[in-house]
Amino acid sequence: xxxxxxxxxxxxxxxxxxxxxxxxxxxxxxxxxxxxxxxxxxxxxxxxxxxxxxxxxxxxxxxxxxxxxxxxxxxxxxxxxxxxxxxxxxxxxxxxxxxxxxxxxxxxxxxxxxxxxxxxxxxxxxxxxxxxxxxxxxxxxxxxxxxxxxxxxxxxxxxxxxxxxxxxxxxxxxxxxxxxxxxxxxxxxxxxxxxxxxxxxxxxxxxxxxxxxxxxxxxxxxxxxxxxxxxxxxxxxxxxxxxxxxxxxxxxxxxxxxxxxxxxxxxxxxxxxxxxxxxxxxxxxxxxxxxxxxxxxxxxxxxxxxxxxxxxxxxxxxxxxxxxxxxxxxxxxxxxxxxxxxxxxxxxxxxxxxxxxxxxxxxxxxxxxxxxxxxxxxxxxxxxxxxxxxxxxxxxxxxxxxxxxxxx
Amino acid sequence: xxxxxxxxxxxxxxxxxxxxxxxxxxxxxxxxxxxxxxxxxxxxxxxxxxxxxxxxxxxxxxxxxxxxxxxxxxxxxxxxxxxxxxxxxxxxxxxxxxxxxxxxxxxxxxxxxxxxxxxxxxxxxxxxxxxxxxxxxxxxxxxxxxxxxxxxxxxxxxxxxxxxxxxxxxxxxxxxxxxxxxxxxxxxxxxxxxxxxxxxxxxxxxxxxxxxxxxxxxxxxxxxxxxxxxxxxxxxxxxxxxxxxxxxxxxxxxxxxxxxxxxxxxxxxxxxxxxxxxxxxxxxxxxxxxxxxxxxxx
Numbered sequence: 001x002x003x004x005x006x007x008x009x010x011x012x013x014x015x016x017x018x019x020x021x022x023x024x025x026x027x028x029x030x031x032x033x034x035x036x037x038x039x040x041x042x043x044x045x046x047x048x049x050x051x052x053x054x055x056x057x058x059x060x061x062x063x064x065x066x067x068x069x070x071x072x073x074x075x076x077x078x079x080x081x082x083x084x085x086x087x088x089x090x091x092x093x094x095x096x097x098x099x100x101x102x103x104x105x106x107x108x109x110x111x112x113x114x115x116x117x118x119x120x121x122x123x124x125x126x127x128x129x130x131x132x133x134x135x136x137x138x139x140x141x142x143x144x145x146x147x148x149x150x151x152x153x154x155x156x157x158x159x160x161x162x163x164x165x166x167x168x169x170x171x172x173x174x175x176x177x178x179x180x181x182x183x184x185x186x187x188x189x190x191x192x193x194x195x196x197x198x199x200x201x202x203x204x205x206x207x208x209x210x211x212x213x214x215x216x217x218x219x220x221x222x223x224x225x226x227x228x229x230x231x232x233x234x235x236x237x238x239x240x241x242x243x244x245x246x247x248x249x250x251x252x253x254x255x256x257x258x259x260x261x262x263x264x265x266x267x268x269x270x271x272x273x274x275x276x277x278x279x280x281x282x283x284x285x286x287x288x289x290x291x292x293x294x295x296x297x298x299x300x301x302x303x304x305x306x307x308x309x310x311x312x313x314x315x316x317x318x319x320x321x322x323x324x325x326x327x328x329x330x331x332x333x334x335x336x337x338x339x340x341x342x343x344x345x346x347x348x349x350x351x352x353x354x355x356x357x358x359x360x361x362x363x364x365x366x367x368x369x370x371x372x373x374x375x376x377x378x379x380x381x382x383x384x385x386x387x388x389x390x391x392x393x394x395x396x397x398x399x400x401x402x403x404x405x406x407x408x
Numbered sequence: 409x410x411x412x413x414x415x416x417x418x419x420x421x422x423x424x425x426x427x428x429x430x431x432x433x434x435x436x437x438x439x440x441x442x443x444x445x446x447x448x449x450x451x452x453x454x455x456x457x458x459x460x461x462x463x464x465x466x467x468x469x470x471x472x473x474x475x476x477x478x479x480x481x482x483x484x485x486x487x488x489x490x491x492x493x494x495x496x497x498x499x500x501x502x503x504x505x506x507x508x509x510x511x512x513x514x515x516x517x518x519x520x521x522x523x524x525x526x527x528x529x530x531x532x533x534x535x536x537x538x539x540x541x542x543x544x545x546x547x548x549x550x551x552x553x554x555x556x557x558x559x560x561x562x563x564x565x566x567x568x569x570x571x572x573x574x575x576x577x578x579x580x581x582x583x584x585x586x587x588x589x590x591x592x593x594x595x596x597x598x599x600x601x602x603x604x605x606x607x608x609x610x611x612x613x614x615x616x617x618x619x620x621x622x623x624x625x626x627x628x629x630x631x632x633x634x635x636x637x638x639x640x641x642x643x644x645x646x647x648x649x650x651x652x653x654x655x656x657x658x659x660x661x662x663x664x665x666x667x668x669x670x671x672x673x674x675x676x677x678x679x680x681x682x683x684x685x686x687x688x689x690x691x692x693x694x695x696x697x698x699x700x701x702x703x704x705x706x
Contacts, residue, residue, distance in 0.1 A: 007493065033510075040514035084498060173674075177681040182445055182498060183624055184677070190618045190670045198663035317513070317614035326506065333499070369521030373513050374613055381510030384449075387503035395493050 004404045007395075017397035018341065022334045025393050026348060029386030036381060041370040047362055048355070055354035062235035063306060064324070065350040066243045067298050071328030072335060072342040073250045074294035078287040079332050080254065082267035085288055087170060087185025088295040088325030090192030094166045095159035095299020096320065097196060100204055100310050102158050103220045103303070107151035108142040110207065115139060128221045132210040140207050140218075148223040152238070155224070155300050163296020164289045166192065171288030175281035181288065189325070193313050196320075200310045215312025226305035236305040246294060251339050263287055267337075295325065317376045327353050330383050333390060336397075352382045414533065420642070420649045421536030422529070422605035425543040426598045427648075428641035430623035432550050433594025435632030437483065439554060440587035441567035442490045443696030445501025447595060448620030449508020450482045454599025455616030456516035462527040462604055463519065471527070472600035479596025480589050482508070487588030491581050494700040513613050520611045528608030529601075539605060544638060546594070551634040563587050567692030570699045580699065598623065606649075618670070622648075625673030629680040631689020640676065647672055 014020070030052065037043040055061050071088055078085045112134065113121055121127045121141045128142040144151070170188060174181040197215065205211065206218040226236035254260035265273055266283050273280050302321065303310070313319045331349045335341030356379030363371040430451060437444050454475040462471025486504060490497050529535060554560035562583045565573035570580045602619060603611075626644050630636035647654075651665045680686060 036511060036514060040511065041518050086502065173678065177678060179677050179681055180443075182502070183621065183628070184674060186448075187621050187625065187670050187673050190621070191667050191674075194663045194667035194670075198661055198667075201663065202661065315612060315614045316617050317509070329502065369518035370514075372521040372613075373517045377510055377513030377517070377613060379510075380506050381514065384503060384506030384508070384510050388500070388507055391495055391499045391503045392489060392493065395495055399494060 006402045006404055007399050008402065010398055010400050014397045014400075018336045018338065021393050021397055022336070022341075022345065022348075022390065025334070025390035026352075026386055028393070029389040030352075030382065032389065033382045033385040036385065037378075041366075041373060042368050043359070043363065043366055043370055047366070048359060051359035051362060052351060052355040055351040055358050058351075058354055058358070059230070059233040059235075061350045061354035062229070062233045063239065064353050065346055066235055066239045067301060067324055068328055068331050068346040068350050068353070069243050069343050070246050070298050070301070071295060071324065072331035072346050073246055073339065074291045074298075075328050075332040076335065076337055076339055076342060077250065077254065077263065077294075078291045080260075080267050080337055081263040081283060081287040082270075083171075083174065083284055083287045084182045085167060085170075085185055085291045085295075086182050086326070086329065087167060087188050087292070088298075088328055089319065089321055089323065090185070090189040090325070091163035091166050091292040091295035092299045092302065092321050092325050093189075093192040093196050093319070094162040095296035096303045096307075096310065097199055097204070097299075098158045098162040098296075099155040099300040099303040100217055100220075102151065102155045103224050104204060104218050106154070107144060107146050107148075107224060108221050109145050111141040111143055112136075112138045113141055126223070128219075128223075130206075130208050130218060132208040134207050135209055135212060142218070142221045144221060144223060148221075151224055152226075152304065155304060156242075156297055159296040159300040160293040161296070163299065164293035167288045167292020167295070168285065171285040174288070175284040190316075193316065193319055196310070197313050200312050204310060217310040220304060220308040224304060225308055226301070234306050236301070239301045239305050242297060242301065246297070247339075247343070250294075254339055298324075315374075317380075318374050319376075322353070322357075323376050323379060324353070327379065327383055330387050330390075333387065336394075349383070352386065353379055355379075356382055415536075418533050418536040418540070420645050421539040422601055423649045424641055424645040425539040426602035426606050427619075427623050427626055427645050428543045428598070428637060429546060429594045429601065430598030430620065431627040431630070431637050431641055432547055432634045433591040433598060434623055435591075435627040435630075435634065435637065436550055436554065436563075436594065437487075437587050437591030438627075438632055438695060439567045439692055440487075440563045440584045440591075441570055441692050441694040441697070441699070442487060442584060442588070443497035443501060444486070444591070444624075445498055446482065446486055446504040446508065447501075447624055448617065449505030449512075450479050450592060450595055451508075451599045451602075451620030451623070452512040452614070452616040453482070453508045453515070454479050454596045455603045456512035456611070457596075458600035458603050459516050459526070459611045459615075460519050462600075463523060463525060466527060468527055468529045468604045471604050472597055475600035476593045476596040479592040479599065483588035483590075483592025483595075484585055486592075487584045488581070491584045491699055494698050496698070497696045509614075509617065512616070516611050516615075517613050520613075524610065526608050526610055527604075529605040531605075531608075535605070539601065547634045547638060550590075550594075554634065559583070559586065564692070567694055570694055595620075595623075622669050622673050625676050629673075629676035631680065631685060632691070633689055636689070644669060644672065644676075 034045040130140045170184040173179040204217045226238040331345045334345035357375045360375035457478045458471035458475040461474030566583045626640045630640040
């Protein structure tokens with residue numbers, strides 16, 4: 001007797017497939033990841049499960065959740081149009097660079113003070129003394145040149161534009177030259193990383209002895225920093241407000257407007273749009289540009305909410321973004337490209353992402369050099385296996401597998 | 409010409425071999441109709457495996473063989489999943505790319521932190537020449553296979569129109585599995601040469617990341633044609649091999665020189681798409697399209 005497995009298209013999509021399949025993928029994917037982690041690097045499975053369990057309720061993951069929800073929305077817009085923006089990393093990086101440009105040069109000016117005059121400035125309102133002296137031995141004080149609220153708005157606007165322009169390049173190449181946007185957006189991430197390093201060693205390098213030439217920028221003036229929700233988390237009120245605003249606007253645009261409808265048709269059946277005389281190219285370019293603009297805003301959230309400083313990229317696996325732009329791809333896929341699913345998917349993925357960081361810090365006791373594996377690489381393992389499992393399993397939302405026995 | 413200059417010109421050999429083999433492997437696989445976005449992840453794994461295997465066996469050749477075999481397994485997996493199941497080639501490729509980035513670190517970083525040594529191919533002009541000849545011979549063989557043999561015709565048919573090929577008696581799955589195996593064998597070999605011959609520095613996490621995309625662009629800008637790829641690979645290899653010269657002569661920052669190959673990759677793709685090259689060397693018509701009939705045996 002011979003057995004055959006047959007894949008057939010379902011008449012109706014699998015009931016609750018949008019919930020069952022993502023969850024099953026996460027469970028199976030995590031299981032496969034633990035096998036790889038144990039088999040190749042002797043990381044005990046319990047440590048992995050512990051790190052994931054811990055991060056599910058850790059307040060530290062809140063900031064990741066905020067950023068992943070925003071990025072999930074950013075990616076779901078082009079993904080709905082079957083335009084694959086894999087370049088969120090680069091768009092975030094440009095958002096960071098431009099936020100730093102505004103926050104560290106336009107919104108402040110530097111007053112150089114001799115050590116003896118320093119006490120006068122340390123308690124002066126609106127003044128921020130950089131912690132280490134400058135190369136010449138004097139101290140640098142940051143003084144605001146504009147209203148902090150206006151400066152933060154300016155940071156966001158400029159970061160959004162920077163992300164949009166970076167994505168626009170790939171959008172134009174896809175729309176007018178038919179060059180695969182997956183390849184271009186990815187290649188442009190590397191360009192953005194090196195541009196970032198050039199900038200932290202060049203135009204935006206710090207002026208103090210501990211930053212200048214060390215690939216560090218000056219620190220952001222405290223008045224320009226986002227305000228944290230509590231001391232237990234790095235999440236900020238500004239970040240949460242942006243998340244809610246972006247989510248609601250994107251939901252409205254995708255679900256309630258002709259623009260959103262056309263984007264979704266572009267993803268499922270572009271011929272219909274062409275037949276209706278709609279400029280398909282315009283929609284491809286717009287989908288990528290909007291996506292890039294939102295990702296650019298995440299750059300500001302990361303810079304003004306978390307890091308307050310540009311820090312050089314030492315190795316390509318550890319950019320300041322912690323690869324969150326790639327991680328967000330998982331969020332939008334797990335949501336099954338339905339915007340309502342984005343926050344749920346973002347919560348789960350944020351825990352996985354945080355788990356990579358938690359796991360890294362708990363690897364100290366593991367023998368055999370595994371402690372040297374970066375949190376970025378650990379996140380890649382978790383995310384990669386869940387993504388792969390999901391890509392395969394999601395077939396069953398629309399197809400079923402039957403076992404047929406053939407008697408001889 | 410003096411010997412020093414000849415050595416500089418031929419020194420590009422290992423870099424050329426690494427990018428050229430990876431690019432023709434990629435082109436060969438895509439000729440069968442599967443969009444290959446996993447290239448960078450598997451390249452990164454290839455580098456890690458080559459490093460570890462060469463170190464343990466004490467011979468660089470062992471590193472190349474191991475990288476070839478591991479990459480081959482990835483090729484088979486991708487070809488099987490993308491042909492057998494109605495799944496997006498882009499999605500499966502990218503997912504496996506991320507798996508590759510992660511696995512590479514798991515494979516190589518623990519070893520690197522315990523053993524501070526590298527086993528590599530010897531570096532001299534003779535070896536450089538051998539790399540150039542070896543990779544061009546492979547390229548000519550791939551070209552001959554694709555354009556003159558029955559297997560090559562079947563691969564091209566599977567890439568142009570798998571349904572028609574299937575009704576003419578071509579076993580699309582088998583053909584794509586072979587293309588995946590051969591293509592990725594070359595990608596693995598290229599990755600091993602990248603580490604063991606071109607940049608035999610101490611391993612660091614993420615080594616090789618991004619290089620697969622450069623090979624992707626090298627292949628695309630030559631229309632996936634194995635012979636034309638010699639030219640595009642040579643241009644890129646020269647650019648990368650001579651980056652310190654560029655740095656010195658033009659006074660460029662190290663960060664900008666690292667960026668140049670990626671910029672060149674974008675430019676190369678644009679040049680290919682805006683010139684008549686695109687029409688003459690059109691991509692396979694079924695590239696990236698889901699190949700699925702209403703019902704199917706797994």
